[in-house]
Amino acid sequence: MMLRWLMVLIALLVSSSVLAAELYVYNWSEYMPDRILRDFQKETGIKVHMSTYDSNEAMYAKVKLLGAKGYDIVVPSTDYVARMIREGLLQPLDKSKLTNLHNLDPRLLGQSFDPTNTYSVPYMWGSTAIAINTQDPVAAQVRSLADLWKPELQGKLLLPNDMRGVIGLALKRMGRSLNERDPAVVAQACDLLPDVVRNVRLFDSDSPKQALLNREVAVAVLWNGEAFIASRENPAIQYIYPPEGFSLWIDNLCIPKNARNVEAAHRFIDYLLRPEVAARIAEEFTYSSPNIPARALLDPKVQASPVVYPPDDVLARGEFETDLGPATAAYEQCWMRIKTK
Amino acid sequence: MRRDGLFRRLVIAATVVWMAVFGVVPNLLVLGASVSHPSPTTFLSPGFTLGNYALLLDGIHAQILFSSLKLSAAVTAICFGLAYPFAALLARAGRRTRHVLLVLVVIPFWTNSLVRTYAMTVLLNTSGLVNRVLFALGLIDAPLTLLYTTGAVVAGLVYTLLPFMILPLYAALDRFDPRLEEAARDLGAGRFQVLWYIKLPLVLPGIITGCMLVFLPGLGMFYVADVLGGAKTMLVGNFIRDQFLVTRQWPLGAAASTLLTMIMIVLLLIYWWSQRRIHEGKLDV
Amino acid sequence: MKWLRRIYIAMVLGFLYIPLAVMVVYSFNASRFSMDWKGFSGEWYLQLWNNTGLLTAALNSLVVAVVSATLSTVLGTLIAFTLTRWRFPSRRVIGATLFVMMMSPDIVIAISLLVLFMLLGLPLGFGTLVLAHVTLCLPFVAIVVQGKLHGFDPVFIEAARDLGAGDFAVFRYIVVPLVTPAVLAGWLLSFTLSLDDVVISFFTTGPTFEVLPLRIYSMVRLGFKPEINALCTIMMAITSLAVIIAYRVFKEEK
Numbered sequence: 001m002m003l004r005w006l007m008v009l010i011a012l013l014v015s016s017s018v019l020a021a022e023l024y025v026y027n028w029s030e031y032m033p034d035r036i037l038r039d040f041q042k043e044t045g046i047k048v049h050m051s052t053y054d055s056n057e058a059m060y061a062k063v064k065l066l067g068a069k070g071y072d073i074v075v076p077s078t079d080y081v082a083r084m085i086r087e088g089l090l091q092p093l094d095k096s097k098l099t100n101l102h103n104l105d106p107r108l109l110g111q112s113f114d115p116t117n118t119y120s121v122p123y124m125w126g127s128t129a130i131a132i133n134t135q136d137p138v139a140a141q142v143r144s145l146a147d148l149w150k151p152e153l154q155g156k157l158l159l160p161n162d163m164r165g166v167i168g169l170a171l172k173r174m175g176r177s178l179n180e181r182d183p184a185v186v187a188q189a190c191d192l193l194p195d196v197v198r199n200v201r202l203f204d205s206d207s208p209k210q211a212l213l214n215r216e217v218a219v220a221v222l223w224n225g226e227a228f229i230a231s232r233e234n235p236a237i238q239y240i241y242p243p244e245g246f247s248l249w250i251d252n253l254c255i256p257k258n259a260r261n262v263e264a265a266h267r268f269i270d271y272l273l274r275p276e277v278a279a280r281i282a283e284e285f286t287y288s289s290p291n292i293p294a295r296a297l298l299d300p301k302v303q304a305s306p307v308v309y310p311p312d313d314v315l316a317r318g319e320f321e322t323d324l325g326p327a328t329a330a331y332e333q334c335w336m337r338i339k340t341k
Numbered sequence: 342m343r344r345d346g347l348f349r350r351l352v353i354a355a356t357v358v359w360m361a362v363f364g365v366v367p368n369l370l371v372l373g374a375s376v377s378h379p380s381p382t383t384f385l386s387p388g389f390t391l392g393n394y395a396l397l398l399d400g401i402h403a404q405i406l407f408s409s410l411k412l413s414a415a416v417t418a419i420c421f422g423l424a425y426p427f428a429a430l431l432a433r434a435g436r437r438t439r440h441v442l443l444v445l446v447v448i449p450f451w452t453n454s455l456v457r458t459y460a461m462t463v464l465l466n467t468s469g470l471v472n473r474v475l476f477a478l479g480l481i482d483a484p485l486t487l488l489y490t491t492g493a494v495v496a497g498l499v500y501t502l503l504p505f506m507i508l509p510l511y512a513a514l515d516r517f518d519p520r521l522e523e524a525a526r527d528l529g530a531g532r533f534q535v536l537w538y539i540k541l542p543l544v545l546p547g548i549i550t551g552c553m554l555v556f557l558p559g560l561g562m563f564y565v566a567d568v569l570g571g572a573k574t575m576l577v578g579n580f581i582r583d584q585f586l587v588t589r590q591w592p593l594g595a596a597a598s599t600l601l602t603m604i605m606i607v608l609l610l611i612y613w614w615s616q617r618r619i620h621e622g623k624l625d626v
Numbered sequence: 627m628k629w630l631r632r633i634y635i636a637m638v639l640g641f642l643y644i645p646l647a648v649m650v651v652y653s654f655n656a657s658r659f660s661m662d663w664k665g666f667s668g669e670w671y672l673q674l675w676n677n678t679g680l681l682t683a684a685l686n687s688l689v690v691a692v693v694s695a696t697l698s699t700v701l702g703t704l705i706a707f708t709l710t711r712w713r714f715p716s717r718r719v720i721g722a723t724l725f726v727m728m729m730s731p732d733i734v735i736a737i738s739l740l741v742l743f744m745l746l747g748l749p750l751g752f753g754t755l756v757l758a759h760v761t762l763c764l765p766f767v768a769i770v771v772q773g774k775l776h777g778f779d780p781v782f783i784e785a786a787r788d789l790g791a792g793d794f795a796v797f798r799y800i801v802v803p804l805v806t807p808a809v810l811a812g813w814l815l816s817f818t819l820s821l822d823d824v825v826i827s828f829f830t831t832g833p834t835f836e837v838l839p840l841r842i843y844s845m846v847r848l849g850f851k852p853e854i855n856a857l858c859t860i861m862m863a864i865t866s867l868a869v870i871i872a873y874r875v876f877k878e879e880k
Contacts, residue, residue, distance in 0.1 A: 024833045029844060034679075049679070051833055052844045057587045064384075064589065066750065070833040087382060155486060161572045202489040202571025216467055216488065326381075332588055333401075339575055340404045348794040349712060356708045357716055359701065363761045364723045367738030374741055384744075427638045430631050442635065444873065447818075449642050451865035453687075455824045455839045456858045459846045460645035463652065470648055503642065553729055561733035564824055568846060578733045578825070585737055585829070595741075598734050605729055 023264045025050045026059060026071040028251065029206045030226075031124070033284045040271055046264045054205045055162050056080040063089055068257035072265040077249045079164075079323040081120045082113040086323075090119040090254045097266040100273035108250055108290045113322070120252035121269060122290040124225075124282070127310065127318055128165060129246045131212060131220045131227040135236045139218035145173045145242045148219065149192075153199040158211050158220035161203035163335040164321055165247065166193065169221065172245045179322045183330040190334035197338050212237060225287035228307045239307040241314050248318035250290070368602065374595035384591040393596040402580070402593075406600070409577045412491070413559030416498045420506040420555045421548070423499070428510035432517075443511070446504050454501045458568050461497050462488060465569070489571030497569040498559050505554035513547020545615040553608045560601060577601060646862065653855035670856040677853055683841035684857060687821060690752070690837060694759035695816035701760065702767025702816075703809050707801055709768070710775040728765035732825035735762060740829045750832030758830040762823065763816035770815065774808035775801070814872060821865070 025032075029052035037048040053059045056077050063074060068089045076084055084090050095101060104122060114120045130148070134140040138152045148157060148169065159166050168178040170189035180186055201217045204210075208222040209230040220227075227239040253272065255265045271277055278294035286308050289295055295303060302308055310318075324331065375393055380386040396402060431442055449457060464470045465487040472484040487493055517540065525535045561578035577597055584594025653671075657664035674680065709721055727735070739758045748754050786800050802809075824839040831837060845851050 026833065034677075049833070049836070051836060051840070055587070061586045061589050065586070065744070066832060069749065200573065201486075203573060204571065214467060336401050339573075340401055340408070346793075348792075348797075352704055352708050353712065353714055355701075356705045356720065359705070359764075360720050360723055363739075363742075363757070363764075364727050367735075367742045370741045370745065371734070371738045423638060423641075426634060430635060442639075444869070445639055446642070448866055448869065449646060450818050450822050451869065452646060452822075452858055452862050453824065453839050453842070454822050455842055455846070456649075456854070457645060459842070459854065460649045460858075462846070463648055464645055470644075500641065500645065503638075557729065557731040561731040561825060563733070564828075564843060578731075581733055581737060582828075585740065591741075594737065598737050601731055601734050605726070605731065605734075609726065609729060 021046045021261065021264055023048045023073070023261050023268055024071045025073045025268070026062070027052055027073075027075045029054055031075070031251075031285055032281060036272075036277060036281060039277075040268060043271075044264075044267060046261075046267070048268065057163070060084065060089075063256055069260070071256055072259040072261045073268060074254050074256055075123055075251050076120075076254060077251050077321070078111065078113050079321045081252050081254065082323045084254070085114060085119050089257055091257045091259070091262070092118045093121065093255065093269070094266055098270050098273065100270050100275075103273055103275055103278070103291045103293050105290045105292050111250065111320070114252075120254045121273070123251050123253045123272065124285075124287040125248070125250040125290055126224045126287040126308075127241070127246055127248050128160065128221065128223055129227075130240045130242055131222055131230060131237055132240060133212060133215070133218045133234070133237050136218035142219055143240065143242075145169055145244045148199065148221070149173075149196050151195075151199070153219060155199065155201050156218040157196070157199040157201060158208050158217040158222070159197075159200050159203055160208070160221055161205040163331055165205075165221065166203075166338065167331055167334055168247055168321070169196065172242070172247075175244065178245075178247055178319050179324060181324060181327040183327065186327070186330040186334060190337060193334070193338050209233075223287065224307050224310075225285050228286040228302070228305060231307070241310065241317065243317070245317045245319060248315070248320050250320070371595045371598050371602075374591050375599045377592045377595075379590050379592045384589060385595075393592045396593060397596045397600065402597075405575050405580050406577060406597070409560055409575065409580075412495065412574070412576070413498075413556050416495055416502065416559045417506075417552050417556045419495070419499050420503050421552065424503060424506035424510055424551065428507050428514050431507075431511050432514040443508075446507055450504065454562075455564055455568075457501055458497050458565050461493070461500060461569060465493055465496070488569065489573065491570065491574050493569040494566050494574045497565045498562065501562070501565065502555045502558060505558070506551040509547045509550040509554065510544075513544045513550075517543050542615070542618055546612060546619070549608065549612045549615055553605070553612070556608070557601070557605055560604075649855045650859045650862070653852065653859045655852065670852040671860075674853045674856045674860075679836075680838075680841055680845075680853060680857060683836050683838045684861065686752075686835060687838040690755055690759060691817050691820040694756050694763060694820050695813050697756065698760045698763035698816045699767050699809055699813040702764045702812060703771050703802075703805065705764070705768045706771035706775055706805075707797060710772055711801075724765045724768050727761070728769060732762070732823065736826045736829040739826070743830065750830060751835045752831075755827060755831040755835060755837070758826050759816075759820045759823065762826055763819050766815050766819065767809075767812035770812045771805055771808045774805045778804055810872070814869075 023046050025037075025048055027050055031052075032050065037050060041047050053062070056079070059074055059076060060080055060083070063071065063084070064087075081090075098121065101121065108122045108125060109117050130142060130145075132139045132142050136156065138150070139156060141147065142150075142153075147153075159169075164178070167186065167189055170192040171178055171180050171185075173192065174185075174189055176185055176189070180189070202211060207226070208220050209226040211217045212220050212222075212230050213233055224239060227237070231237040231239065253269050255262060255269075259265055272281070273291065275291055275293035275297060278289050278291035279297035282289035282291075282294060283298055283302060286302055286305075288308055289298075295309075306314065373387075374385055376389050376391065377385040377393075378388045378390055379393070397406070431439055434442065462469075466472075467484045467486075467488070469487070471487060472481070475481045475485070521539055521543075522535055525539050530538070560576055561581075563576055563578035563582050566572075566574045566576045566579050577600075581594045581597050581601075584590045584597065654666050654668070655663055656667035656669060705720075705724070709717060736758070739754075739761060743750060743754050743757075782800050782804065783796055786796050791799070824843070827837050827839055828843075831840070842854055845854060
């Protein structure tokens with residue numbers, strides 16, 4: 001008797017997932033409001049399931065593990081787009097289905113990681129720099145990357161849980177590129193890190209603003225979108241572009257090679273490119289939107305914020321992360337060393 | 342009669358096949374992976390090398406292993422310290438109380454352990470209950486840093502694993518006949534002698550089971566270290582997870598996993614030895 | 627002395643229950659972010675009702691727990707029966723393997739099954755997750771039931787045999803009824819293990835089948851979420867109720 005009920009239940013579950021069109025999106029955490037998914041379902045009848053990750057490495061490993069199946073949309077950053085294209089994990093987009101493509105800022109298209117945007121369209125872009133809580137007297141003094149090394153910051157610092165992000169801080173401090181390929185230089189940068197890691201309270205790339213707002217930390221290296229939301233909740237929180245330089249990134253919508261629901265994936269991407277949709281996303285998660293008409297629809301405060309849309313002279317200090325190729329090994333060695341202290 | 346023979350053969354075959362496919366083969370695969378060559382594009386490339394084990398026991402990785410072992414040993418010791426008196430009281434309590442208490446120990450399991458770990462963060466954060474109580478009692482005047490520390494990871498592990506220590510200890514102590522103790526006393530044995538020669542050997546299998554059930558998961562529960570340790574403390578579990586799901590060095594991760602299996606086998610051998618002592622000769626009860 | 631004992635027991639139980647109690651209390655707190663008590667509210671239960679992702683994951687977890695507990699109980703009982711009843715060449719090896727499987731750390735089981743599934747080319751999802759959970763639970767069932775089988779008097783079986791019962795009939799009419807309490811205990815144990823598991827689910831399910839721990843894992847990384855408190859309170863209530871009922875039923879059967 002019980003077994004029969006069980007069969008019925010299983011049959012129901014299986015059939016429900018076959019009947020309705022469903023879309024599996026794998027996205028960064030805190031990056032797409034649930035409302036957007038619900039509205040899309042209301043309009044198209046396509047149910048969107050979203051799971052989240054906190055690093056490109058984790059996303060890449062999962063996609064690879066699943067044989068580029070399972071997810072219909074993933075959102076890799078710059079360097080990982082190049083890598084995934086090279087390894088045949090992505091499929092070319094059908095641009096005839098992306099009617100809203102013209103909304104995108106041409107400055108963000110045609111970047112070196114995918115020069116013709118055959119496989120990727122920008123979802124959001126932004127910077128990774130320093131947020132400080134000026135209510136803390138020590139944190140209020142922080143002006144540059146070098147200041148993060150001050151021993152007074154002990155136990156007050158949050159760093160991203162991200163290899164490139166952390167090692168990049170040391171490289172920039174040395175005046176080198178984020179994409180340094182010389183293992184000797186990387187090792188040199190790595191030797192600088194123990195002194196900054198000593199200050200670290202936690203590594204977090206999911207929702208670093210939480211620790212900042214809860215005052216678990218007073219200084220955080222985080223993304224501009226998180227910093228803007230944090231400063232909206234607590235005006236004492238400021239975002240600083242360090243003089244030594246900082247990292248810029250573009251996260252891109254891509255379709256894995258063996259995605260099942262390619263048609264729905266295109267529809268969803270096109271939906272996200274609509275100015276009013278892009279504006280709603282960029283208002284809730286205040287990263288920089290690549291969508292030009294969307295920007296005009298944003299709250300004027302967001303539009304005018306140098307945190308979200310930095311002026312050109314600041315942007316000039318930023319640098320995009322690129323794929324490191326075999327040099328990655330040196331970074332991984334260093335990361336392991338940092339995490340074990 | 343023929344149908345019965347068929348039933349028997351079918352069941353035996355099913356048992357053997359299941360155990361082979363899900364018990365033996367996966368472990369052999371991991372062993373195989375641990376001696377394969379790493380590969381940047383696929384997960385591993387077949388071959389034979391002991392390089393992964395060498396790498397595992399090299400400076401950085403050995404440090405992770407060692408600190409995780411130390412941490413888990415501390416967790417096991419704390420659990421034992423807390424659980425032993427509890428189990429002893431339980432074994433001595435009346436039938437009714439005993440049942441109620443046992444059910445109470447088990448109920449938290451019905452909440453997923455990740456949820457219980459998360460409940461700990463609610464207790465330990467800067468404005469959490471622990472800080473508030475201490476503050477209200479006037480014991481502290483500024484909130485303590487509790488969350489995102491190694492201490493928080495230890496507390497979280499003790500919290501989730503404590504019942505795994507209580508239950509086997511209780512089972513062992515419950516089986517222990519107090520008349521043995523009395524008899525030994527009557528024959529003139531001292532307190533220490535009773536403990537060392539009578540009680541300990543009989544309860545030892547239970548102690549070892551409890552320690553295994555705490556020590557081994559204590560090496561592997563990566564989410565406790567993530568949620569309570571601020572991604573700063575690395576357990577062997579975090580290491581293995583990262584090799585498989587982040588940096589894709591399957592052979593190295595497989596080597597670490599094989600190492601865990603070897604630790605387990607050593608503990609199991611100790612367990613069997615302690616049990617055999619009971620069933621053989623002088624400890625026969 | 628007596629008081630000291632009571633206090634000690636209360637302390638240990640307090641340690642086990644205070645975090646859960648705090649969670650239950652906060653599930654009724656009106657405040658979204660802060661830990662301050664801002665008044666009683668059922669808001670998060672309403673929010674939960676709208677959070678289909680979380681509810682689907684919870685339902686999925688329950689389905690997996692029921693299916694894998696049932697499968698591992700059937701298989702585990704059969705295996706226990708096989709091991710105690712019949713002698714065959716690999717019997718001792720299987721007994722030892724069961725014990726090793728029971729003691730294996732979750733992470734070891736998880737990655738070894740992941741490697742197996744990859745090799746077989748099985749797509750990660752409901753099927754692989756159930757297989758993994760059955761692998762996790764089965765040894766526990768087998769060992770619990772085996773304990774019971776060792777305990778009972780072979781006279782019953784001999785008598786049945788004398789009356790002309792075959793292997794199947796012996797299993798169906800003698801063994802099954804006699805070990806039912808142990809089998810039920812095994813089922814309950816499996817259900818618990820499956821529901822409690824994080825590590826194995828983490829490695830062996832895919833995007834198309836999300837279970838509660840994974841969903842919660844991605845939520846708790848983002849800080850305090852009152853809906854989780856509400857959901858856990860509900861699940862705790864349901865499962866405790868089920869346990870109490872099961873316990874009552876058990877007692878009456880005895």
